[in-house]
Amino acid sequence: xxxxxxxxxxxxxxAAMLLAACTPATQAPTSPPAAGGIDCMGAxxxxxxxxxxxxSGAEETSLQAVLKPVVDACGIVIKxxxxxxxxxxxxxxxAGTPPDVAFMNVTQLTQYKDQLKTIDSLGGNKANYASFFxxxxxxxxxxxxxxxxxDIKTIIWYSPAVFNAKGYKVPTTWAELxxxxxxxxxxxxxxxxxxxxxxxxxxWTGTDFIQDILLxxxxxxxxxxxxxxxxxxxxxxxxxxxxxxxxxxxDPKYTVGGAQGTLSTAFLDAxxxxxxxxxxxxxxxxxxxxxxxxxxKFPDLKYGTDYDFFPVPxxxxxxxxxxxxxxxxxxxxxxxxxxxxSSTTGGVNWAKASFGxxxxxxxxxxxxxxALVKFGDALANTQGFTPDIGDTIxxxxxxAEFTAVVNYVNGKDLDAExxxxxxxQAEATK
Amino acid sequence: MxxxxxxxxxxxxxxxxxxxxxxxxxxxxxxxxxxxxxxNTFYLSFRSNDATGWASENCxxxxxxxxxxENYRYxxxxxxxxxxxxxxxKWILLMVSGTVLLGLLIATxxxxxxxxxxxxxxxxxxxxxxxxxxxxxxxxxYDYGTSQVQIGLLxxxxxxxxxxxxxxxxxxxxxxxxxIIVGVWMWTGFCMTILAAALKGVPTENxxxxxxxxxxxxxxxxxxxxxxxxxxxTVVITTMVINVLKIFDIVxxxxxGNYGTEVIANRMYIEMYTSLKTGRAAAIxxxxxxxxxxxxxxxxxxxxxxxxxx
Numbered sequence: 001x002x003x004x005x006x007x008x009x010x011x012x013x014x015a016a017m018l019l020a021a022c023t024p025a026t027q028a029p030t031s032p033p034a035a036g037g038i039d040c041m042g043a044x045x046x047x048x049x050x051x052x053x054x055x056s057g058a059e060e061t062s063l064q065a066v067l068k069p070v071v072d073a074c075g076i077v078i079k080x081x082x083x084x085x086x087x088x089x090x091x092x093x094x095a096g097t098p099p100d101v102a103f104m105n106v107t108q109l110t111q112y113k114d115q116l117k118t119i120d121s122l123g124g125n126k127a128n129y130a131s132f133f134x135x136x137x138x139x140x141x142x143x144x145x146x147x148x149x150x151d152i153k154t155i156i157w158y159s160p161a162v163f164n165a166k167g168y169k170v171p172t173t174w175a176e177l178x179x180x181x182x183x184x185x186x187x188x189x190x191x192x193x194x195x196x197x198x199x200x201x202x203x204w205t206g207t208d209f210i211q212d213i214l215l216x217x218x219x220x221x222x223x224x225x226x227x228x229x230x231x232x233x234x235x236x237x238x239x240x241x242x243x244x245x246x247x248x249x250x251d252p253k254y255t256v257g258g259a260q261g262t263l264s265t266a267f268l269d270a271x272x273x274x275x276x277x278x279x280x281x282x283x284x285x286x287x288x289x290x291x292x293x294x295x296x297k298f299p300d301l302k303y304g305t306d307y308d309f310f311p312v313p314x315x316x317x318x319x320x321x322x323x324x325x326x327x328x329x330x331x332x333x334x335x336x337x338x339x340x341x342s343s344t345t346g347g348v349n350w351a352k353a354s355f356g357x358x359x360x361x362x363x364x365x366x367x368x369x370x371a372l373v374k375f376g377d378a379l380a381n382t383q384g385f386t387p388d389i390g391d392t393i394x395x396x397x398x399x400a401e402f403t404a405v406v407n408y409v410n411g412k413d414l415d416a417e418x419x420x421x422x423x424x425q426a427e428a429t430k
Numbered sequence: 431m432x433x434x435x436x437x438x439x440x441x442x443x444x445x446x447x448x449x450x451x452x453x454x455x456x457x458x459x460x461x462x463x464x465x466x467x468x469x470n471t472f473y474l475s476f477r478s479n480d481a482t483g484w485a486s487e488n489c490x491x492x493x494x495x496x497x498x499x500e501n502y503r504y505x506x507x508x509x510x511x512x513x514x515x516x517x518x519x520k521w522i523l524l525m526v527s528g529t530v531l532l533g534l535l536i537a538t539x540x541x542x543x544x545x546x547x548x549x550x551x552x553x554x555x556x557x558x559x560x561x562x563x564x565x566x567x568x569x570x571x572y573d574y575g576t577s578q579v580q581i582g583l584l585x586x587x588x589x590x591x592x593x594x595x596x597x598x599x600x601x602x603x604x605x606x607x608x609x610i611i612v613g614v615w616m617w618t619g620f621c622m623t624i625l626a627a628a629l630k631g632v633p634t635e636n637x638x639x640x641x642x643x644x645x646x647x648x649x650x651x652x653x654x655x656x657x658x659x660x661x662x663x664t665v666v667i668t669t670m671v672i673n674v675l676k677i678f679d680i681v682x683x684x685x686x687g688n689y690g691t692e693v694i695a696n697r698m699y700i701e702m703y704t705s706l707k708t709g710r711a712a713a714i715x716x717x718x719x720x721x722x723x724x725x726x727x728x729x730x731x732x733x734x735x736x737x738x739x740x
Contacts (some may be wrong), residue, residue: 086704090706202685256576259600260597263597273576394705395479396704399700402688403688423493426490
C-alpha cells in the first residue's frame with residue numbers, strides 16, 4: 001500500500017515537472033489564435049461557470065478537450081460536478097441554486113422550462129443544426145436546449161470476422177434480417193444478445209429495440225404521434241412491435257438465456273457476448289456507445305474487422321438521443337460557452353476530440369475515428385430522426401414504458417401492460 | 431423569599447424563559463429538519479404533481495377521482511402500490527420473524543460456548559456494511575449467467591449439485607424472498623446483540639433454581655428466559671417493524687423495484703425523482719408515516735413502561 005502511494009506521489013511529481021517544463025511552449029499556440037472564431041461575449045478572465053454533467057473518465061477528458069479552446073481564449077474557469085444522480089440537480093434547482101450550465105436529457109428541458117435561459121439569447125447559432133435536432137430542444141416555442149452530443153440507437157453491432165467465417169451476410173431489408181435470424185437458429189447459433197438489467201431504468205434496451213421495430217413497421221410519423229399522444233401506447237401497431245420483439249427476447253433459441261437471460265443480463269454484459277471467444281451470440285442491438293465498450297473490454301479487437309455495425313435494416317429514419325446543454329444563467333461566460341459550442345469552430349473541435357458525434361453540422365467531415373465517420377455520415381444523410389419516446393414524454397412515462405417491457409418479457413399479459421403504460425401516456429400528454 | 435434571592439447569585443436564578451433557552455437549539459433543529467419538512471410534505475400531498483395547483487388537477491377524465499385526495503387514491507389503490515403493500519407485508523412477516531428468531535437463537539447458543547465473542551462478531555459483521563454494499567455483494571451471490579459457467583455463488587452451488595441455474599432476482603415467485611434473505615443477513619446481528627444483553631441480565635439464581643427443581647434446558651428457555659426478556663423482545667420487534675417498513679436500499683440496488691419487487695419507500699423515490707410527481711410522492715410518504723407512527727407510539731410506550739419498572 002505504502003509503496004503504491006510512493007509510486008503515485010512520484011508520478012504526480014513527475015507529471016507536474018513535465019507540465020512545468022511544457023508551460024513556455026504553450027505560449028506559442030499551435031492551434032489558430034483565439035481570434036480565430038472564438039467570441040468571448042464579454043467574459044472576463046477568471047469568470048466561473050458551475051457545470052453539471054454525467055460524463056466521467058475518458059468522456060470527461062474528451063469534454064475538457066472540446067472546451068479547452070474557449071477556456072484558454074477567454075480565461076473562463078469551469079467548476080464541474082460529474083454525477084449520474086439526477087436527484088442532485090433536481091434538489092439544486094428546487095432550492096434556487098442551480099448550476100450555471102447542465103448537460104442533461106431532453107426530459108429536463110420540459111421539467112426546468114421556467115428556469116432555463118433561451119439558447120438564442122445566449123448567442124446560439126441555429127443555422128448549424130438540423131430542425132430535427134432543434135425541435136426536441138424547443139419547449140413552448142422557446143429554444144431551451146442546445147444538443148451537443150448525439151448518439152444513434154438504430155444500429156446493430158456484429159463481428160464481421162464471425163459473419164465471414166459462418167457465411168452470414170449483413171441484411172439490407174427487414175425480411176433479410178428475419179431470414180438471417182432464422183438461418184442462425186437453424187445452424188445452432190444464438191442470433192441475439194439482449195440484456196435489460198440497468199438498476200432503476202431496467203428495460204431501456206428493450207424499449208429502444210421496440211422503437212426501432214416501430215420505425216421499420218410504422219415509420220417515424222407514427223413514433224412522433226406516440227410522443228404527442230395522438231396514438232395511444234396500446235395501439236395495435238405498438239402491440240405488433242412488442243410481439244415481434246417478444247418472439248426473440250423470450251426464447252432461448254433466439255436470445256442468450258431466453259426471457260430470464262434477457263431480464264437478468266446487465267446491458268453492458270449483453271454488449272460483450274457477440275465479441276467473446278467463442279461468441280455467445282451473433283448480434284446485439286445497441287446505440288453507438290457500444291463500440292467504445294467493446295474495445296474497453298477487448299482491447300485487441302479492431303473496428304471494421306472484429307466489430308462493426310449496420311443500421312437496423314428497413315428502418316425509416318433513425319432513433320437517437322442527444323445530450324443537451326441547458327443554461328440556468330446568462331452571464332457572459334455562459335454566453336461565450338454557448339456561442340463557441342454552436343459555432344463552426346465548436347463543431348469542428350467536437351469532431352476532432354472524438355467525443356461521439358456532434359449534432360453541429362460543421363462537425364461532419366472532421367471525424368478521425370472510422371466508426372464516428374460512419375455515424376456522422378448516417379446522421380447527415382438521415383431522412384428522419386426521432387427522439388426516444390420514453391425520454392421525451394414527461395411525467396414518468398419512461399418508467400412506465402420500461403415496466404411494460406420488463407413485465408411482458410417476464411410473462412405478464414401484454415394487453416394489460418400496454419394499457420397501463422397508455423394510461424400514463426394519456427396523463428402526461430393531456 | 432427576599433433572603434433566599436440574596437443567597438442565590440442573580441445569574442443562576444431561572445426565569446420562565448431560561449428552560450426555553452436551553453431547549454432552543456434542539457427546537458430549531460427539530461423545526462427545521464423534522465416539523466417543517468413534515469408539514470410541507472403533508473401540504474404537498476394535496477397539491478398537483480408539479481405543486482402548482484390542487485391535487486384534483488391530476489384527475490383523468492373517465493378514471494375514478496378522489497378530488498383533493500387524488501394523490502391518496504394513487505397511493506392507496508393503484509396496482510403498483512398494492513404490489514408494494516403486499517411486498518412490505520411479506521418483508522415485515524419474514525424479515526422481522528427471521529431476524530428476531532435467529533437473533534434469539536444465536537444469542538442463546540453463543541452464551542454457552544467459549545468462543546462467544548468471535549461467534550457474535552461474525553454475526554454482527556454485516557451490520558458494518560452499508561446497505562448498498564450488501565446489495566452489491568448479494569447481487570453477485572444471486573448472479574444468473576447465461577453461459578455454462580455460473581459466477582454467482584448460489585447458482586454455482588445449484589449447478590454443482592446437478593440442478594438448473596435459476597434467475598433469482600427476476601422470477602416473480604421467489605425474488606422478494608431472496609431480497610428478504612439479504613435483509614435478514616444484515617439485521618440479525620442487531621437483534622442478537624440486544625437480545626444477548628437482555629439474556630445476560632436474567633438473574634442466574636432464577637436459572638439455577640429452575641435447574642435444581644429439575645427443569646430441562648428447553649423448559650428453562652421458554653419458562654424463565656423468554657418471559658424475563660419479553661419487554662426487550664417486544665422493543666426489538668417494533669424497532670425491526672419500523673426498519674422494515676422503511677426498507678429501500680436493498681430493493682433499489684438489487685432490482686430497482688422491477689420484476690414485482692416494489693416496496694413503498696422505493697415507489698416514493700421513483701415518483702419523486704424519476705417520474706417527478708411531487709404530489710404522489712408526498713402522499714406515499716404520508717401513508718408510510720401513517721403506517722409507521724402506531725409502531726413508534728407502541729415502542730415508546732413499552733420503553734416508558736420498562737423505565738418505570740426499573
